[in-house]
Amino acid sequence: MKLKKNIAVSENGFLFDPHSGESYSLNKTAQLIVKLISEGKTEVEIMNSIMKKYDVESSALQRYLDDFIMMLHQMNLLEKEDN
Amino acid sequence: MKKLKFERPVINHINAGVPDKFGRGTTIQAISDIEDIAVEDFLSQYGSPLYVISEKIIRDTYREALSAFKTRYPKVQFAWSYKTNYLNAVCKIFHQEGSWAEVVSGFEYEKAIANGVPGSKIIFNGPDKSKEDLKRAIENGSLIHIDHFDELYDIMNIAPKTGKKAKVAIRVNMDAGIYPHWDRFGFNYENGEAWTAINKIMPNTDMELIGLHTHIGTYIMTPTAYAIAVSKLAALAVRIKIKYDYHLKYLDLGGGFASKNTLKGAYLPGSDTCPSFDDYAKAITDALNNSDIQYDHMPTLFLETGRALIDDAGYLLGTVLANKRLLDGRRSLIIDIGVNNLFTSFWYEHQIVPTKIKQRDTEDTTIYGPLCMNIDIIRAAVQFPLLEKGDQVVIKRIGAYNMTQWLQFITYRPKVVLIDLDGKTHVIRENETHESMNALDKIPDHLKEIQL
Numbered sequence: 001m002k003l004k005k006n007i008a009v010s011e012n013g014f015l016f017d018p019h020s021g022e023s024y025s026l027n028k029t030a031q032l033i034v035k036l037i038s039e040g041k042t043e044v045e046i047m048n049s050i051m052k053k054y055d056v057e058s059s060a061l062q063r064y065l066d067d068f069i070m071m072l073h074q075m076n077l078l079e080k081e082d083n
Numbered sequence: 084m085k086k087l088k089f090e091r092p093v094i095n096h097i098n099a100g101v102p103d104k105f106g107r108g109t110t111i112q113a114i115s116d117i118e119d120i121a122v123e124d125f126l127s128q129y130g131s132p133l134y135v136i137s138e139k140i141i142r143d144t145y146r147e148a149l150s151a152f153k154t155r156y157p158k159v160q161f162a163w164s165y166k167t168n169y170l171n172a173v174c175k176i177f178h179q180e181g182s183w184a185e186v187v188s189g190f191e192y193e194k195a196i197a198n199g200v201p202g203s204k205i206i207f208n209g210p211d212k213s214k215e216d217l218k219r220a221i222e223n224g225s226l227i228h229i230d231h232f233d234e235l236y237d238i239m240n241i242a243p244k245t246g247k248k249a250k251v252a253i254r255v256n257m258d259a260g261i262y263p264h265w266d267r268f269g270f271n272y273e274n275g276e277a278w279t280a281i282n283k284i285m286p287n288t289d290m291e292l293i294g295l296h297t298h299i300g301t302y303i304m305t306p307t308a309y310a311i312a313v314s315k316l317a318a319l320a321v322r323i324k325i326k327y328d329y330h331l332k333y334l335d336l337g338g339g340f341a342s343k344n345t346l347k348g349a350y351l352p353g354s355d356t357c358p359s360f361d362d363y364a365k366a367i368t369d370a371l372n373n374s375d376i377q378y379d380h381m382p383t384l385f386l387e388t389g390r391a392l393i394d395d396a397g398y399l400l401g402t403v404l405a406n407k408r409l410l411d412g413r414r415s416l417i418i419d420i421g422v423n424n425l426f427t428s429f430w431y432e433h434q435i436v437p438t439k440i441k442q443r444d445t446e447d448t449t450i451y452g453p454l455c456m457n458i459d460i461i462r463a464a465v466q467f468p469l470l471e472k473g474d475q476v477v478i479k480r481i482g483a484y485n486m487t488q489w490l491q492f493i494t495y496r497p498k499v500v501l502i503d504l505d506g507k508t509h510v511i512r513e514n515e516t517h518e519s520m521n522a523l524d525k526i527p528d529h530l531k532e533i534q535l
């Protein structure tokens with residue numbers, strides 16, 4: 001899972017995609033996940049680091065994360081992966 | 084170390100410039116209880132979905148409407164429009180408040196009689212009155228509002244056989260300066276049809292023309308349309324006085340006042356734009372007081388207000404069944420309330436809110452009902468908080484037309500509960516069951532046995 005090149009996230013949660021010119025707003029959790037993705041973390045590592053910090057069950061988190069990653073794909077913010 | 088409160092990750096596309104169809108910046112307020120009873124308790128006690136009706140809101144709304152008119156024109160009589168909501172308990176509240184009954188079918192007529200309304204206090208409207216319906220209405224001294232010439236001839240035939248004079252009015256349709264012009268009911272004013280009908284009734288000794296009726300349409304946003312309607316009915320009344328030296332007893336202005344719901348495609352919410360009872364009352368009573376009708380023969384003003392008297396008193400409570408993503412990434416929320424329970428979702432952008440807001444973020448959401456049909460959309464596009472399976476929602480202002488136009492489809496219709504003035508709840512209509520649904524089916528002998 002890799003963020004597209006040159007995607008910038010500001011301190012207060014705005015994401016700008018220079019490829020499409022579109023902007024997005026992210027809440028705190030979404031900002032954290034995008035940051036972890038940009039650091040090259042795997043899904044399992046992302047889950048672990050969120051659960052360490054926040055009060056959330058892993059099954060619920062898995063659902064929210066799947067949904068969120070799907071949205072990133074949908075918005076064309078992730079590199080296509082061939083698996 | 085204590086862990087932090089978790090919020091679901093949310094990413095929203097930012098649209099520069101005009102707000103899109105989902106609307107931005109409206110903050111959704113949760114509704115956790117109705118008149119101090121938790122939505123959660125309602126649903127656990129009575130099942131989901133559930134209709135809830137507030138007796139207090141009905142009575143308060145009725146009294147507000149009545150006083151808006153009474154303070155300006157003392158001779159006012161409301162007649163409860165049965166088709167808007169004919170649950171017996173609801174009708175009885177209106178009748179206790181002094182409202183007569185306005186019915187449009189034999190079925191509704193029978194309901195009104197069973198609810199204890201004297202025949203002489205029933206207004207019988209509509210194009211579908213059978214000969215038996217007419218006979219009963221004449222015998223009971225009900226006010227028959229004639230819709231077309233065929234009905235007029237039927238009454239001319241039936242009345243002599245009853246030995247009673249039929250008490251009648253005619254329904255008049257007219258150009259009241261609004262669109263659409265409802266010309267399919269009653270006799271037209273402008274082309275002289277209404278005057279022709281009056282001239283058939285007045286000399287007839289088996290009929291007594293007591294009043295004139297019009298219903299110019301529904302959800303009328305312009306009170307001046309009523310002023311036009313009053314002036315046209317008053318002109319007919321004055322003409323009758325001149326030609327027959329006869330004073331009509333009433334003018335019936337029908338229903339049609341807007342409720343605070345937002346019509347589909349409206350730019351601003353209905354709660355900001357809909358006229359008040361005072362606005363309508365002023366337009367109507369000013370027009371009456373300024374008419375040429377003789378001062379000591381002012382007619383009683385009848386009103387058949389429906390939706391504006393009951394919409395606010397009804398709530399529909401339900402539960403989230405699932406979340407899904409549509410192909411374009413939009414969130415879709417599936418709830419257990421379908422368009423069969425909320426017929427008015429075809430006209431209105433109903434206000435739907437959660438019972439609690441766990442986090443502030445919202446997403447573009449489409450809210451679907453549970454029916455396996457594409458038309459089953461409760462809200463096509465709304466900024467909505469992220470709910471989960473099992474979370475509960477409240478839809479506001481659903482008291483009008485939903486509990487009469489509801490459709491039984493693929494499941495049982497739910498219960499209806501009334502909150503009385505002391506905050507006690509009463510089931511005023513049971514949910515359907517396998518037994519009640521099957522009671523009307525009949526199976527021919529040759530289909531009784533099946534072997535698979």
Ligand SMILES: Cc1ncc(COP(=O)(O)O)c(C=O)c1O
Nearest residue numbers: 164298301338339387388389390
């Ligand atoms: C004859 C008549 N009266 C009253 C009403 C009630 O109208 P509303 O609910 O718009 O007040 C209707 C509704 O269609 C009607 O047809």
